[in-house]
Amino acid sequence: MSQLKRTLRLGLITATVLAVSACGGTTRGSEENTNPAGNQATGQADPDAPLTEGLDVAFLPKQVNNPYFTVADGGGKSAVEEFKGNYKEVGPSEAGASSQVSYINTLSQQQTDVIVTSANDPNAICGALNSARQAGAKVVTFDSDTKPECRDVFVNQVTGEGIAENQVELIAEQIGGEGEIAILSATPNATNQNAWIELMREQLKKPEYSKIEIVAVAYGNDEDQKSFQETQGLLRSYPDLKGIVSPTTVGVAAAARYLSGSEYKGKVALTGLGTPNQMREFVKDGTVEAFALWNPADLGYLAAYAGAALASGQITGAQGEKLEAGKLGEYTIGEDGVIVLGPPAVFDQANIDQFDF
Amino acid sequence: MSPLLQLRDVSKSFQAVRALRGVSLSLHAGEVHALVGENGAGKSTVVRIIGGEHRPDAGEVLLDGEPVRFSSPRDARQHGVAVIHQEPVQFPDLSVAENIFMGRQPLGRFGRIDRAVMRAEVARLFERLGVRLDPDRPARGLSIADQQLVEIAKALSLRARVLVMDEPTAALSSVEVERLFAVVRALCEEGAAVLFGSHRLDEVFSLCQRLTVMRDGTWVSTDPVADLSVDQVVRRMVGRDVSTLFPKQDVEPGDVVLEVDGLTRDGVFSDIAFSVRAGEIVGLAGLVGAGRSEVVRAVFGIDRYDAGEVRVAGKRLVAGSPSAAVAAGIALVPEDRRQQGLVMEMSIERNATLTRLKPLSRLGLLGGGRERRSAREWTKRLQVKYGRLADAVGTLSGGNQQKVVLAKWLATGPRVLIVDEPTRGIDIGTKAEVHRLLSRLAADGVAVVMVSSELPEVLGMADRVLVMHEGRITAELSRDEATEETVMFAATGQKEAAA
């Protein structure tokens, strides 16, 4: 059969299929896209129930071998030991949106009681989480949330407002209350990053910050080299840039490293969210005055307790319930089953050496 | 005087084929020793053993009376033995100069290559050979003749004491041949020994002192050239009278089946025109590199052509499409059996049916043993000797491999059969079978085009002989006109239109 005929026929078939499918097809919004099975807090909470011993608690970070999560999960480990559970950490070696799914499946296969996870993608792991919950597991998300209907509780490191306030305050005093600033973020769709950036813009509307202007938002994709290049780009594109805010540990470290080696050192202020270990050097050499971060270990710690409480029936994840979290004390569950760790800690010359994470 | 290099009843076999049986040969310093024999007589194997590419299964090689066992071509070269191959393999990306000196480039300080010296060396060599090639051009795109010259230059650069030339002049113009001979003679005066393998008896007689004839992998005779006549030599080569060897019976040619008109491929061949009638065998003679294979490749659609056209039974053939050629009833038994004729790793059955997969399938599906039956039938018709149909075709002897190639094409029932070097490297017995087969096919009304470097074969088989030289047809000779001389004349372009 000749090429032409072949192609013609092919086209014909396609055309028909298109025609058929085009009419009366499923279009956006024409159907409910949430999982009916994805249910909210169920059953009755018994605040006085003791924490069950021997719970299997599994931590599933965005990516194993990521220092931040290693610390966070470490906190979780100590918590699990406190309430005599069995801790383990599993996870993919690269942070792909879907790479967590097979691990969740595995965990529910293993009849794990509590899954504490930080979602690479708010949707990708929803299905798996729900089937895990149907199989009896309690799901706690921390650091980055999934859709609310896919987990029991979300332990938020800090409220967006908290971060925004803190970051704007820091940069404002470092640049003396006026001038152009830029933001070096992680990836353009990192849920929390975008939320924070929005809230920072809100903050800057306040009269005392009227002279400060965000001229650009750059994305370093949480990669050293990319963040490096983006920082260069910012400084070059905006000659009279006064300061950079990088609310992500990788970004702020890369930016600091670039500044400390460049002519801009000391001239351009830098703050953001970073770990003391990464930033210590730059705080000491004066590249960075002060930066902030919650304590990841505490975050993991709290998440572990939340999970245990769920599994023991102390809480169900409903708003208003109280949660006793070991050394951290008592927390109250907010709407959508969100628990907030608390305001970030600020690190500077004075206190940085007291921290090691 | 004791021979410089000596073979003592050397034997060598490759799987099914016993290439050499008890061959002895001696080269003396200062002599040019001719080694003649038909293709497949074992010349190349002798050359390869001397050159260190093969090691003999039995017998020994002596250099200066000392037994030696060359581990590799490099080893042989280090012993002062150099070989010039008929179809050299070179490094297309590297310069001519580097091709000559690869692995032994002249070194300057700190062991780094001294390009100036290297270039000068090459220039001197080319001067001596009277070649005008830019040492710095890449080898890619060199004509066979130029590649030969580069190989010769390489051999010279080795200052070899024993120089082995396998058909070195096959692609050279007579001027170049003369120049080469001058060099060879000079070398001999310097005390080198040269083994000269060639089909061109006229050259052999003008250049060599002694001549060894081989046949079917055995030694036949060695005599001073002075005591020999061409006829004697030819008779020894073929082992019987030429006339009886090639039984082409005359058939009354039918209508024209294949017409080739003004076929041109720039820089390869130009303005090729001929036609073949049903029942006719047309020989396409000429030297290696004259463009014969290129012409038939273009006719069959392997290569594109820049001008002209090909007609089968009056219908114009789509250019550059083998499948179209097959559909039109053309079959090509290619020159290089191992590379082009067969898929060595595949079974005999698969190879034999490769050209007829569609007809053998039902509802688009193969199976039901139809392939096996067809393969068995055709291998039987051609008397292919094999163990199991499932054996890799590579395990067969050259002759049987060639039969498989023929089988897969005859199975398609072609109207035009083009055979390129149909009997290269196969034993006398099979050779005769092939020739009988070809003439029977002609008798059945198939139009046959036969490209062959073996003059006796062409002269014996062909009703008409077309002779090519450097991409042009320089003569068309009827059966009676065609003789060794007339063909060679036209083939070496010594007189345009020798006919």
Place this chain on the structure above:
Amino acid sequence: MAGDPAAVNVPAPPTETTHGVLRSALVRWDTALLVVLAAVVVVAGVLVEGFASGRNFQFLLLDVVAIALIALPLTLIVITGEIDLSVASTLGLCSAVMGQLWVAGLPLELVVVLVVGLGAVLGAVNAVFVTKFALPSLAVTIGTLAAYRGLAFVVLGDQAVADFPFRWTDAASSTVADGAVPWAAVVTIVLAVVFGVVLHATPFGRSLYAMGNNAEAATFAGIRVARAKFWLFVASGAVSGLAGVYWTLRFASARADNAAGLELAVVAAVLLGGVSIFGGRGTLLGVLLGVLLLGAVRNALQLADVAADTLNIVTGGLLIASVVVPNVVAMSRTRLRRRPRHPA
């Protein structure tokens, strides 16, 4: 002498022998894989808690479906001696476009058709470079590997489109009669049968082996090498597009970085399945077994709480072993056979 049938049994020179041994080894390769796979399943079933359950079986299949799908056309491509490294990027680009089209409000049925079509087009681009311009497929598809993934990000940035109807996303992981066999796996098996028949029982498939072993000889036999390869690359693209649809729906999220790096897993599976990277050898069954073996091993080790790092080492090791072992065996046998022929 040459015609003497007995002569056929004389050992062949190295090259042929190697091939011979390799082939005979490969005839057994599928069987070997089957045995190993069975062994893995049994051992894991006994030692690893939770492995031998319908649900886990379902998870396992769901995990390998995408790889299996893409491996089908890739097998044919590798058998012809070419390679397509752009498959995962094609998947990603298709997923991204699928997201955008859905957002644009097109009916999902139409979107699916368009996306698969897009995949075919992307494959055709590879095909044109490889067959028309006669460029090495390795270089070409490394190029499109980067290009397609880049375009995927251009199309969708780092956004994720996630609001696909539940009915569809659920279907992607739903099982036949709510048993252990996902529908996706059924589709894959059907396609596998189609590709298997094409490869092993049609003139087209037969010609693929020929051109893989010796393209020149295939051309001289009147086989349209370029055309065959062209359609294979198109098929590869289309199937990758289909895999993109599956991936997007299964994870309910269209993203540019979907399946990044999956090409390595697929190539690994194909080679483990006994397909020669040089072309001319391999069976579709072998490849499917290879896919399952890799999947089963990973799944079992995961259940046994083996860290992801070790999984990678195992994958790499399996891949290397799958090519080194047959070679070494072949070479040693060759040596054994040749020794007597050198009374030196």
Place this chain on the structure above:
Amino acid sequence: MSTRPAVSTAPPALSRARSVHQLWLAREFGIVVALGLLVLVTTLDNPAFLSPQSLRDLLLGAAILVVLAVGQTVVIISRNIDLSVGAVLGLVAFATGKLLSSAPGTPTVVAVLAGIGLGAVCGVVNGVLVAAARVPALVITLGTLYAFRGIDHSWAQGRQINASDLPRSFLGLGTATVLGVPVLAVIAVVVMLVVGFYLRSYRSGRELYAIGSEPAAARLAGIPVGRRVFTSFVLCGALAGLAGVLYAARFGTVDATVGTGIELQVVAAAVVGGVAIFGGSGSVHGAALGALLLTTIGSSLAVLRINPFWQQAVVGGLILAAIGLDRLLAVRAANRLRGRSSHGG
């Protein structure tokens, strides 16, 4: 007949050669032009792009990729490929960090040598498998890509080494400059020159080209193919090791994911730089230019504030363009050379 010598005159041959040379000139010249245009456009948009600081950044950015590309070139020239360079870089980077953080006293030189050594060991693994087991490099290095990365991960166990753990002297390597030129860039250039010189002027170097150009002929010429290929992999590994050390020195923060997926960029750099993917031709400075071009694209996109997502797409396009161009030049050359010979015709 007597006309023949007249036909075979020097001019055609020579001019032919010249044109062939020009083709090669053109090939690398092409990259330079592209590079120039890119810089020009970017600078027009934002003059700061040519500021010393920014140039320094460019060189810094390219240095590591250049080192890797040079190593890759050596392997590709001999008709092989090494996909494991990224993993090797990661492994070595972490190892270096580990070494220096646990023994801060270690002199930088030692650290560098250790890194190169470890890289070479990885190269040996590849080399042995490819040369001895006669398995295609693509497959082997794909496997070792997984394996080395896995080893790296299971060793790092999520630990990260931070700038503060590393001795200043070592970090200095990453930022120090001589006469305003970053040391890293200097190292890269030196590596390029040395390897380039080796490939051009030493027998074993030329033999690598020979092997890639026509393996059969190489064996006939008695070249120890196996040994040469082996060496090329060791060299490539060693350079990947060096790159790993430089990475650690430049970024200070090192974890197990360092250099993931960089192999693609490296191969891209080589191919864009005119190294034929199937061996035989190409030069290290071509590859280096390719690397510089790729990095420059990266940072000028950042400066032009073009959606950075375009970068990868552009790189892919470049690869296709490059191999397409090479093909075109080759065909042209072939047509020009076809059939012509020293004796006319």
